[in-house]
Amino acid sequence: MKKIGVLTSGGDSPGMNAAIRAVVRKAIYHELEVYGINYGYAGLIAGDMRKLELGSVGDIIHRGGTILYTARCNEFKAEEGQQKAIEQMKRYGIEGLVVIGGDGSFRGAAALTQKGFPCIGVPGTIDNDIPGTDFTIGFNTALNTVLDAIDKIRDTATSHERTYVIETMGRNAGDIALWAGLAGGAESIIIPEVDYDMDEIVKRILRGHERGKKHSIIIVAEGVGSGIEFSKKIQEATKLETRATVLGYIQRGGTPTAFDRMLASRLGARAVELLLEGKAGRMVGIQQNKIVDHDILEVLDKPHKIDEEMYKLSQELSI
Template identity: 55%
Template structure:
């Protein structure tokens, strides 16, 4: 269906991710540069349902490119999961005469977008989630920043772990995806990395701790992806099996905040700009993707395809380097 797109809505949905503001800024300013009217929707789909929509200007996105979080706010919307909620969202889009919608978020946000696609709304998705768990793209906005945040935190934790001669278990985010744990663990030289994709043996980890102690190592760092299970139970078991004192640190939402890294800011800006290019080409129901260090357009359905396999080679390398 060919649509003369003149008025575009943009929202951020799901968990916030560093770089969302950079993507929003690019959507707004590139859209205005090309003569489009761009409307910001507050609080994601929840705000869309309740008509929290205002026109954006060049100045409304000033000084946000390196700001963490999202100035449009975000919210989980249970109502959007219902037919009634989807109908309300559709009515608001028609009321505001929006020709297309740019959705910045993760897989849940894209699923919400698909319900609007089915009703004839033109959609472009921008993958923004620290988990890096969206199929069809090598990187999602926020992943690089979150990984660097973990590395920075672990470097501080290692100082106190060394001073007190303790084993620290550091839980990181990622739901059922171990990408943050793997990348950060390799970068900071963690002794063990526990991820949901690969089974682990606490006896083996305990033996590794003992071998390190025998050669004079007085502390250890173990990264635990939140999808693995209770980090407290794992710490308790390791203490029992190894005899070493353990401490637990849960980084939690610290990983979502802060200014985006240069890489995230650049990718976000490129994706925001690409989203407008897709709309101008009237080639919607697409998503932006970062593939082979280039931002490209691909079908929105690609977000639900087969994800890139967990990088077992990188995981094995991390284990080999932490003998």
């Protein structure tokens, strides 16, 4: 193998640039040429790619977003689009591809591998919803962004003696809400993986109010529903002034944390190693601080699970 490609696809996440840097520099270390594909699978179909040198990835390890940009591409979901992508890579002499993204990106990598083109997936998503890895690139940074917002909102919640509902991202996964809620001392955490009891949430808020508590913080994962609607229901039930904050895309941006930079560097480098070892259709990840790899299709068939002990602890500490 002499030439490989790298792309980012789906939603951006802090640390993607660190992963791109690791892929490029690890590949060049092993005397491979690297081509960066712009705009994910859409750019792959269009042949929008360029050769990346050492200098191409200089001073990007600390930057959020992705220098290769990202886009969603319905055309690639069809077999004809996948074949176009393979033809473009053959035209450039690319023999292997590193795909940085979430489960949708991995399905694309699996489809290319099944057509005989070797791909390795690197999990880059703030949602932390990819089985086979304890953490995905960007989750830690997003978590700290949310925690910072909780701390700031708590200040004004205390000043005005209000209940605040904070809606977090995470798509259909509750990891951001759970981790940030526990770290931020939220009174209730509502996530898609666990049924919630609105009556119990209301009782918890009222109990706190009766013992002189000046505020309550409720964390709602977007996969459950609208934080604004939850705030209306809570205010109606408690008769206490309630406000909602939807954090939105602020959670995707920002300088990646040291953890995400380290994780991205380790996973990106391992992806190149797997291609050099002749592996294909694999996903790299981290489990118990060890870099591992799994069959992409097997990973995609597994459901995402939360840490049930952590959720139980969050309930015990929010009495």
